[in-house]
Amino acid sequence: MKKIVIATKNKGKIAEFKQFFSKNNVEVVSLLDLEDAPDIEETGKTFEENAALKAEEISRRFNIAVLSDDSGLIIDALDGRPGIFSARYAGEPTDDKANIRKVLGELSEVPEAERTARFICVLAIAVPDKETVFYQGYCKGTIGHTEIGENGFGYDPIFIPDGYTQTMAELPPEEKNKISHRKNAISQLEKGLYSK
Template identity: 40%
Template sequence: MTRRVLVASRNAKKLNELRRILDDAGVAGIEIIGLDDVPAYDEAPETAATFEENALAKARDGAAATGLACVADDSGIAVDALNGMPGVLSARWSGGHGDDAANNALLLAQLGDVPDERRGAQFVSACALVVPGGGETVVRGEWPGAIGLEPVGDGGFGYDPLFVPEGGDGTAAQLTPEAKNAVSHRGRALAQLLPTLAALAD
């Protein structure tokens, strides 16, 4: 029997990322579906101060509305020179929600006079899994690196073209999806959920 698990997202890349992680780990018996696959419900705004609180709120909403186990993530980039900002505001840093080009341009402008050695940053992802009647799990993954001087690469999304992973010589936007999943913040967080997801499938 296949267990349906809702991912509280309409982002096909996020859905496919979790599907690939489950496949790579040999976890069978779980069908990942997204918000477009279930009746619409009221989604609470992401107003919490931490990634963990936002992720948990989204997962609770999804589980309560659908009766399905629900995974939700809240992620963003924390820049050392900006005291950890944009943080939870990453997707709407430039004002509108999800305008990657404007967000990247604003971040570069804010770091215009910051020298290379102070451009440290980390991508952060908090993932929550809420199982109706079965408990809640919240995990966190971090991917350290630095902010480059200009966007490079056309893969990924968000701040990927600016983010140079620690130990790498290119940006996150230059990695293949498989290479990114193996090391990314979301990949690291989702990997921590694998035991709980695998238990759902049994």
């Protein structure tokens, strides 16, 4: 069976990548499976920079091809926040529930029509001695008023994708994986459409 190494420690992402790649019979190996995998500091100013940092560090260290995912939630009424700080919006260590509380608090006075948002996913592929390439995907939606649903991870319980009345966390994983930013980025990868 072929393998792909993904430079992430996020269990939610890993579960989704496993589902995406299972149909190609490709086994997903993550940083949770590698001994001595470092914690990579995400010091970049953009999703691309952070995705490159993660993929290139692991690629260099183990001399292998690596895929990474840097993703986040962009909320229009918050001038794009939490953005690249999505994982650690309410501080470190990462706490999804605290992040959601912070976002809902900041949006408490914001009316329905202005609660627009989008998820973004930037994938980077780093190969030793090659230039890193990037793929991008979005998922548009709105931010609800309370947390609903148990599936997914991160902000899924407050994100209502366009065209749906349920939150992303209420959708079955197979449904999220048809419409998500991560799925759309993987589709770009499958088509070989780089983003710059």
